[in-house]
Amino acid sequence: MGNSSSMLTQYDIEEVQCHCDNLFTQQEIVSLYQRFCQLDRNSKGYILADEFLSVPEFAMNPLSQRLLKMVDGLNFKDFVAFLSAFSAKASIQRKIEFMFKVYDADLNGKVSFNDMIEVLQDLSGPFMSDDQRKQVLSQLLEEAGYTKEVHLTQDDFVKILANSDLKMEVEVPVD
Incomplete structure (x- = not known):
């Protein structure tokens, strides 16, 4: 192999x-x-x-x-x-752990407000202003019981996203 x-x-x-x-x-x-x-x-x-x-x-x-x-x-x-992580059979936990790794670009085991803003910027591009991104993210964190000064751990990510309906699936074509 x-x-x-x-x-x-x-x-x-x-x-x-x-x-x-x-x-x-x-x-x-x-x-x-x-x-x-x-x-x-x-x-x-x-x-x-x-x-x-x-x-x-x-x-x-x-x-x-x-x-x-x-x-x-x-x-x-x-x-x-x-x-x-993209398997239809993957648990929500596995998908969230993968997402955490995407956000934790510096691999320090924590995701800061700025890390989240960077990902949101990558995802939204020019369709959202910096102020809009900060507002949306601040509101999301507040609803989850966090402030923008927090550094989220993987456990925090699980807590925030565990009840969401994540759609991260790729079909593997089989010949």
């Missing part, structure tokens, strides 16, 4: 399934492996950030620069683990 030109064995498939908490079927893992091999242009056994940008949906994502920090150098097992 280290060399992306090799074939997956049954053991490899089961190991990857276990690594991603069985969120993908064996057939989906084989399809993901084929896609991984396509992205791994030089058969290095891992995917570089620029290779991810060859996926149009990824390159067009307003959060692509933040996501690139998370995906640069992923081997196949970690590639599947990364994608597992």
Whole structure:
């Protein structure tokens, strides 16, 4: 499995399934492996950030620069683990943990008001002013019982978003 030109064995498939908490079927893992091999242009056994940008949906994502920090150098097992947050079978907890990592760009385990503003800016672009972003975010935090001076932890993120209806799903095409 280290060399992306090799074939997956049954053991490899089961190991990857276990690594991603069985969120993908064996057939989906084989399809993901084929896609991984396509992205791994030089058969290095891992995917570089620029290779991810060859996926149009990824390159067009307003959060692509933040996501690139998370995906640069992923081997196949970690590639599947990364994608597992987008599985229809993934728990809300897993999706929120993934979102927290997107917001926590400096990887300090905390998300500040400014971190949240940056993500909101990436998502809204020129369609919202800085004042509008600050107002919306301040109101959201206030409704959740926080102030803009707070530094949210992953547990805070779970508390705030646990009852939301997050739609973070990508369908894995199976041949």
